[in-house]
Amino acid sequence: MTKRILIGKIVSSKNKNTVVIKVERKFRHPVLKKVLKRSKKYHVHYESGNYKVGDNIRIIESKPISKLKKWKVLEN
16 A cells, blocks of 8 residues: 655644644535635654754655654655
8 A cells, every 4th residue: 555645834843753734735616616725734753854834844654653643754
C-alpha cells in the first residue's frame, strides 16, 4: 500500500519534535457545483531541523508514534 504525501503550512512549532500543520483541500460541491475549501490540522513528528510558523512542508504517512502523531516530515 502506498503512503500518502501531503503539503501544508506550519501553524505551531512549540512542542519538542512535533509541528502542527494545516492542510487545505479544494473540492466541487456535488449539488451546488461550487468550489469549496476545507482544512485539517495534523500533528507531525520530526527528528531534526529548524521549522518555524509559516513554512510549507511535505509530510508522509507513517506508523503511529503517539496518540495524535501518525505523520513524519518528508525531507526535501
